[in-house]
Amino acid sequence: MDHKHIEMRSVRKSYRFFTLDDLSMSLEPGEVMGFVGPNGAGKSTTLRLAMGMIAPDAGEIHVLGHAMPDAQAAAKRDIGYVSAEMRLLPNATLGWHMEFVKSIYPEWDGGYAAALVKRFNLRPEQNARSLSVGEHVKATLLLALARRPRLLILDEPTNGLDPVARHEVISEFMDVLRDDNRSILYSSHNTVDVERISDRITFIDRGRVVESSNKEDFLDRWRRIHVQLPAGVSLPDLPNIVGRVEDGQFITLTTNQYSEGLRALIGSHVRDVQRMNLEEIFVANVMFHREARGA
Amino acid sequence: MNIVIRKLIAKELYVYRWLIAGGAFAGVASILIASLGKGGFNIGALTWLTTIIATGVVLALYGIMNERKEQSLQFVLSLPLSISEYVRAKMLGLFAGFLIIWSISCAAALVLVFFKASVPDGLAPYVTLLSVFMLANFAVVLCGALHTQSEAMTSAVIVVTNMGVSIFMFTVGPLPGLQKHMWSPAPVWNDTFWTVLGCELAVLVIAFTLPFIFAARRRDFL
Numbered sequence: 001m002d003h004k005h006i007e008m009r010s011v012r013k014s015y016r017f018f019t020l021d022d023l024s025m026s027l028e029p030g031e032v033m034g035f036v037g038p039n040g041a042g043k044s045t046t047l048r049l050a051m052g053m054i055a056p057d058a059g060e061i062h063v064l065g066h067a068m069p070d071a072q073a074a075a076k077r078d079i080g081y082v083s084a085e086m087r088l089l090p091n092a093t094l095g096w097h098m099e100f101v102k103s104i105y106p107e108w109d110g111g112y113a114a115a116l117v118k119r120f121n122l123r124p125e126q127n128a129r130s131l132s133v134g135e136h137v138k139a140t141l142l143l144a145l146a147r148r149p150r151l152l153i154l155d156e157p158t159n160g161l162d163p164v165a166r167h168e169v170i171s172e173f174m175d176v177l178r179d180d181n182r183s184i185l186y187s188s189h190n191t192v193d194v195e196r197i198s199d200r201i202t203f204i205d206r207g208r209v210v211e212s213s214n215k216e217d218f219l220d221r222w223r224r225i226h227v228q229l230p231a232g233v234s235l236p237d238l239p240n241i242v243g244r245v246e247d248g249q250f251i252t253l254t255t256n257q258y259s260e261g262l263r264a265l266i267g268s269h270v271r272d273v274q275r276m277n278l279e280e281i282f283v284a285n286v287m288f289h290r291e292a293r294g295a
Numbered sequence: 296m297n298i299v300i301r302k303l304i305a306k307e308l309y310v311y312r313w314l315i316a317g318g319a320f321a322g323v324a325s326i327l328i329a330s331l332g333k334g335g336f337n338i339g340a341l342t343w344l345t346t347i348i349a350t351g352v353v354l355a356l357y358g359i360m361n362e363r364k365e366q367s368l369q370f371v372l373s374l375p376l377s378i379s380e381y382v383r384a385k386m387l388g389l390f391a392g393f394l395i396i397w398s399i400s401c402a403a404a405l406v407l408v409f410f411k412a413s414v415p416d417g418l419a420p421y422v423t424l425l426s427v428f429m430l431a432n433f434a435v436v437l438c439g440a441l442h443t444q445s446e447a448m449t450s451a452v453i454v455v456t457n458m459g460v461s462i463f464m465f466t467v468g469p470l471p472g473l474q475k476h477m478w479s480p481a482p483v484w485n486d487t488f489w490t491v492l493g494c495e496l497a498v499l500v501i502a503f504t505l506p507f508i509f510a511a512r513r514r515d516f517l
Contacts, residue, residue: 073380076373087370100302103298104298104374
């Protein structure tokens, strides 16, 4: 049976100063979901819930068909997890870690592991304590990828990496995606990386999912419309406007449902319509929802 | 026992191999010092006690608290195991590590008692009780460190258990059933000995079992 790789329904997790509330999302086999949110939005909490490292206060989580966190041991057989915060055991070398992981996962691909060691310029004899931040991320990624997992859960894996290292890591993800049955849940606040590899994007802010959609859908719907109004003329009531900035006779409108009909409503006052990149969409989306919630 | 638990137990022994080897060596070296006359005996006995207590504390602190603090716990928890399997592996791995240090050091102390003419064999029951006390003490530290997620609470457990060693020496040592025979040429394994040993074993069993019942059922481990 081909289960959804991740399915969360009405998940709630409360801490003293933070609550992840009513989180529902799903990840299909072969899909790459970018999970984007500002710092403290609940990205890591969500990913740890998916890994069974923490349990929800309410709601249901199924990963690779296993109920989490109860069946986490079975689910994690097929999950590769990498987090920017995660560290290897400080008193052991990378080579020891590779042997250790290999002894647990029969699917370990030694040839691929050796290729990754070379590609990432790592040294198996190096002690984990002496690895730089970038080397640490690459080492944990190597340990996760060489197991050939069906699902990769990546918690801000490119944090702290220089542009070259980021390129190497992202290229490796692209390689993983050649296999249609493997999926990735990728959290980040770096929208450039997310935009590059994701099929689907979920925005999260202050513990709530703000919006979830296909990447192309986001990029198609969101527009910035620059309007110049002559004196004494005002705009009609416009639907789906989520942001408005006025500077004298110049008005910049942000819409999350652009259509030619909307443009026609504004008429000849439109000076320019710009596509927005994912970062602009993310910021506008978050700010709109914060205002709507009265935050 | 599944392969992941076995590998994690082996991991504890590997990661702390130098501490374990150093602790065992220091335990034996302390006994050698203790065999060098009266002054040596006092210094050696103190070093022996300190070695066993300190290595136990370091094992618990590094094995549990530092793993959490340095974020390598995330790496371990990303492996295919449940929280209860993690707790089981951690308890067994660290306990096995400490057991190596403890058994070598305590065996060396008993060898000194039985084979060194100037040390009366009558000390054997007291040395045995002190040794088992330190094993129980380690189990309590381990239990505390696995139950609490706070470094401050673990430190408090360590302070209390360290004080426990002094309290043991001040209260159990003077027990008439033990003190009377301490300097005898032959060991006396009387009711007092068995009662104290029974209490120590009870504490050991409880402290060793509690994490399997409570910490293993925790649903949040980060």
